[in-house]
Amino acid sequence: MKKIYKTILISIFLISELNAENNNNEDKNSNKPKLEIGIKSLNVKFIPFEYKRDLSESTGIYFENYSQFKGNRDSIIPFFVKYKNPENNFSLEFQYINVNIPRANYIHSYQSLYGDSISKRYLDNTERTDYKLNILYHILNEKPELLSLGLGIRKIDRLTNSNNGLSISEESIKSHGLQIAAKSQIPLIDNLNLNIGFEYYITQGKRYYSNKIAANSILANGIRPIFQTNLSNSNTLGIFQGYEFDVSLSYQFFNSLKFYLGYYYNFSKFKYQNYNDQTLRYEDFRNTYYYFQNNRGIGGSDIISGVYLGLSYNY
Numbered sequence: 001m002k003k004i005y006k007t008i009l010i011s012i013f014l015i016s017e018l019n020a021e022n023n024n025n026e027d028k029n030s031n032k033p034k035l036e037i038g039i040k041s042l043n044v045k046f047i048p049f050e051y052k053r054d055l056s057e058s059t060g061i062y063f064e065n066y067s068q069f070k071g072n073r074d075s076i077i078p079f080f081v082k083y084k085n086p087e088n089n090f091s092l093e094f095q096y097i098n099v100n101i102p103r104a105n106y107i108h109s110y111q112s113l114y115g116d117s118i119s120k121r122y123l124d125n126t127e128r129t130d131y132k133l134n135i136l137y138h139i140l141n142e143k144p145e146l147l148s149l150g151l152g153i154r155k156i157d158r159l160t161n162s163n164n165g166l167s168i169s170e171e172s173i174k175s176h177g178l179q180i181a182a183k184s185q186i187p188l189i190d191n192l193n194l195n196i197g198f199e200y201y202i203t204q205g206k207r208y209y210s211n212k213i214a215a216n217s218i219l220a221n222g223i224r225p226i227f228q229t230n231l232s233n234s235n236t237l238g239i240f241q242g243y244e245f246d247v248s249l250s251y252q253f254f255n256s257l258k259f260y261l262g263y264y265y266n267f268s269k270f271k272y273q274n275y276n277d278q279t280l281r282y283e284d285f286r287n288t289y290y291y292f293q294n295n296r297g298i299g300g301s302d303i304i305s306g307v308y309l310g311l312s313y314n315y
Contacts, residue, residue: 038311043307046074048101050124071103092135126160195248213226260310266302270301
């Protein structure tokens with residue numbers, strides 16, 4: 001990864017020398033609409049709220065320790081489009097980000113009155129997708145890109161699932177909502193800008209959940225089956241409330257290509273609404289049915305962060 005960074009930075013320096021003669025033509029086209037299409041290479045770290053929820057479920061333990069969360073990194077390619085109309089003082093922007101961590105895990109050790117324990121715990125496969133579309137108004141007429149404020153819509157799709165041979169579970173949340181956005185592009189030197197973006201959002205949507213377990217109980221008189229299923233509430237909602245922060249340096253060369261080096265941070269609190277799951281369990285060796293409430297409905301915080309390189313083409 002370090003070699004890639006060095007190669008790109010050296011290339012940018014050489015291209016900047018070749019590009020110096022083209023800078024005089026930029027002011028002539030400054031009021032024309034501009035379309036920018038690009039991608040980012042984002043080395044992201046994802047801490048899903050299930051990890052914090054798992055940590056909060058421990059009871060009756062007087063000492064415990066958790067290793068550093070592992071397997072929660074992903075290399076992703078976000079896609080973005082920006083349309084700027086300086087003459088009419090507005091701009092549009094769209095971005096798509098998808099993060100998937102299939103084998104996130106940590107080591108959990110504890111001491112209690114009943115003895116010591118150490119185990120490796122795996123979270124369910126977790127995937128989150130954010131779509132966003134903003135319309136921004138340029139506040140300052142003389143320097144339109146210095147400050148832009150606007151509104152937008154955001155859609156968050158979140159999926160967790162697992163299949164370990166004994167149980168199959170899946171939770172899907174498809175939410176959408178509104179957000180407010182503030183953006184600033186600050187010129188530093190020729191063709192080099194500091195870009196700062198902040199968005200605050202609230203989304204909500206229906207939650208779908210299923211969980212089925214089939215296991216065996218080994219007894220003196222043989223092996224007897226155990227079956228368990230989850231009866232979820234179809235009216236349960238998932239609500240995300242959070243903010244997104246993006247800061248980057250951008251360098252434009254040949255009047256059409258732009259290179260980005262930046263940092264991305266997305267924090268959101270998640271909670272359930274109208275949560276009332278029930279669990280139905282049958283144990284053959286007792287010939288007994290059990291019906292009880294599932295207390296799994298605890299929210300938490302999703303945190304997505306990472307450093308990225310980006311490249312775009314400007315029309």
